[in-house]
Amino acid sequence: MELLLIMAEVSLVIVVFLLVNWVVGKVFKLFLKDSVIQNEKRSIKTLRRNIKGLLILVCLTLCILIVVANGFLLYRGENLQQYTLLLIRRIPPGFWISLGIGIAQSIGLLILAAIALKFVRYWLKVANIRAKNIEQNTADDQSIDTFFNNLNNIITAGIWLWAVIWCSKFLKVPLVVSEYLYILLRIYLIIAIGLLIPKAVTAIIDSLDALSIRYSSPENLLRFYDHLRHLIPFLKRCLEFVIYVCVATLVIQQVQLIANIAVFGPRIVKIIGIIFISRVLFEVVYLLVEEVLFKDQNLTEIQTSRRRTLVPLIRSFLQYLVYFGATVSILYTLEINPTPLLAGAGIVGIAVGFGAQALINDIVCGFFILFENYYLVGDYIQAGKAEEKFVEGVVEAIELRTTRIRHPNGQLQIIHNGDIGSVTNYSKQYIFAVVEVSVPYNSNLVQVYKVIEEVGEQLKANNPDIIEPTQVDGVESLGEVHLLLRTLTKVKPGKHLQLQRVIRKVFMNALQQEGITIPVRVESAEN
Template sequence: MIKTVAPMTAATLLNNALIFGAALFLVIATALIVSRQSGRLLRVALRLVRAPDHEALAATLASRASRAIVVVATVVGIALICAGVSLTMYEIDCAPRLWAWAEASLLRDPMATLRLALSVLGVALGAVVVHRFVRVVAHYLIAGLRRNAAFAHHDAQLATLLERLLLTLRWGIALGAAGLCVALAPPPEIVVRALETVTIIALGVLIARTMIVIAHLAVDVVFQFARGREGHRTLRYVGRLEHLAGITKRTLDYFFFVGAATWIFDQINPGGRMSELGLIGIRIIALVYAGRVLIEVFELFVRELLLADPDKRSEAENQQRLTLVPVASSILRYAIYFCMTVMALQELGVDTSPILAGAGLLGLAVGLGAQAFVGDVVSGFFILFEGLFLVGDRVRVGDVVGNVEEIGVRVLKIRDEAGVLHCIPNGEVRSIANHARLYVNALVEFRLPYAADVAGVLAGLKAHLAAFRPRCPDLLEDPEFVVQDLQDTGVLIRCVARVKPGRDDATCELLRAGLLTALVAAGVAPQACHVVVLPNGAAPR
């Protein structure tokens, strides 16, 4: 079924469209005329004052004047469109109100109307002068910042700041001039309200964008200053938090944009629901950022507390502390996340008392439903408390052999010789072979021919390695030689050397090189296996 529009609604729509369409046409026509005539007037004025190169100067000034006229015409046009749409939606006919306002103000006293026109012209000229002045001041301030050593490496940000600042000042002066013109001859209330709405939205967005650039610049300058004060007792800690610069900038972006939206809604509808939601959003943003900073500060505090002055402690104690750092950091991180979540729910108006009261039941349910996770956590604590291995130890867990990089609450991280990082759940650690406890044996095997004097050769090798020991600080005792086996290819000799934990591979390389040098010097070649390949059908001799 097609609904017909009521006559009053159609008349209102027609009258408003004609009035605001005519007003918009007058604004555009006036802007075009003034823009074209400004160039001629400027050329005549510059020619009269005999300015040097007046043609080029007139063209530059005319271009700037045209841009200013376009900005003013755009602002007025947007205000007219918004006002027309708003009035039509509320079925307010502007024709009788506009005519009554004209009869009461403009048509009653022609001289007052002329004075009003001159006043509006004076406001426009005053706005141009103020804009010129603040533009010069802005350029002067940015130039002063560029000369400061703290801003020496921030030219791009300063250029962006100048651009945003000039744009904000330009629109602020234009909207302020429009407000003064409206105050000289107050139009109907709905027009004033529409202009106020446009002004609030434009200023809120522009100021927020400008403050974001200022905040980003301030963050970079602060961390740069702290980076240059590494020796300072307090500022060196700020420099270590430089990786928070990115999240700090994003948080400031959200803060200023949400703050601008909250201010806009509060100005348009004071005490409304949107302004309350905006304030809640600002508090949650601040809460999340504060939690992130607290996590980083606590982790830095834990590292400073446990890892400071490593030269004053033994290597074993340093390894124990390295093992405890990630565990303590994880516990603090989870605690802060939990507190932050509860506080955020309280900001949203959620009663957290049942949540806290049911935390025990929830933990029981989670424990029953996530037994593997709980088993990993419990196994991790037993690994830590029993001290089966520490960070930096060389261990074998199952088929994985490598150095322990981290013992977490849930997973164990081991990096093997190929550089591959293995993450093994603590609950799957069934058997452990630790190569980093007290000592480990370095084993080297080689063969001697049966024709050689085995006893004499081994005595010479012992003497050579005894002299070689001072150059190998990882050796704890003199190497021992044992006859391991009698094979077809020769006598299998095994060299056993007790070395420091985790140094067996490196020591084996040194022992092989030393043994080869000693055997060559003694004129004994290790027995080699010779393989003879006969062609098909050939008989061995």
């Protein structure tokens, strides 16, 4: 009889161990199903094995203690049955009543939790189907399924953890256990939902992006959206950082030991907001400047060039202004008074300014270039100092310090405004396309002149970039076997290089058709 009693006590301990191990296993399975923490799957499995080993160790220790204690009582000649009954009778009857009520309440709560989960899963399935059937939806079905599966796992784990917490209260478990379970529940929900929100935000932003493109038209404000669309990745990153900072702040607040660090969370969120608003403000203002400058469709070519010249300057000025304001706002957010820093920066700036003469020279020359209208964006120029190599090409941008010039061969040349030197502008009012033609000494110059002038008339009629027909300027030089004739064709600014090639080809074909042999290749000189 004593042996059966000992086996019953050991069996009770084992049953309790198996029940606790089953509950712990269920909790960890819920964690492993949640895809938002799949990156920590190995760590969770390791923790599960460690907890299981600890439970086995505790179970074996209790079984050994039960066997040793009962052996000691038998050694003393005690009746184990009577001794056990005596111990049970010493327990107040209210304890058994409370334990029975607690077990009944726990079973009822677990049943209610299971029923609630059935309803939750049903309505999540309905929501999933409706989300897929929305006409304007642009997200793929797989992303929607992933989102609702993650949401289902989060709700399931949260409900079961909440049920375990209330069961511990019903069973009169020490209060510290319930408190730690509450902390665990809050931390889990904060992290799980915090990792789920970016996916939902991304899906919403992508859907709104597609809708904005679909409904944009020249008549509404959405016509500006395409110019601001490149900010979407930046918006996603900022929102992601904000969510992560909020999650970290809320988790830190749950741990009393480090709760004071949480005060930095709102400041970091404000800094991210300032950076994002600054970037958006800069792009919007720049877009409005372009809209105002180029709103008039009847601008002349010169007016268009002047306004295109102003745009990079305004952009640079706005960029520095917005970034300066953002820096001051960030300093105020960090509770740092920027006034002493700005005063110190001013003193340092003055000291540096005396040594930065080249920088000042570039800026001053840049202003003179703009105000005296030496050249504009789109002009074809040649610039440089006599003792240095000249640069030439189309002006792409005029900034405070530098001018960007695109060479006809394609390379981008950047020259400091202070090093511009003398400027030859080929884009003012008109320019001559100069083409030199070689003809034999025995040629009839009257016939040659007539052919060239007739070809010039045809070129003017067929090409709108030619202002006046080609005129023969005369004999440029006398060679050993040929005469060199110089021709002038008045063309629009910046078109001379392209038209010189066209004119050479047309002249060569026309002269060959008239039986006039060209002894050497066509030569050219540019003014």
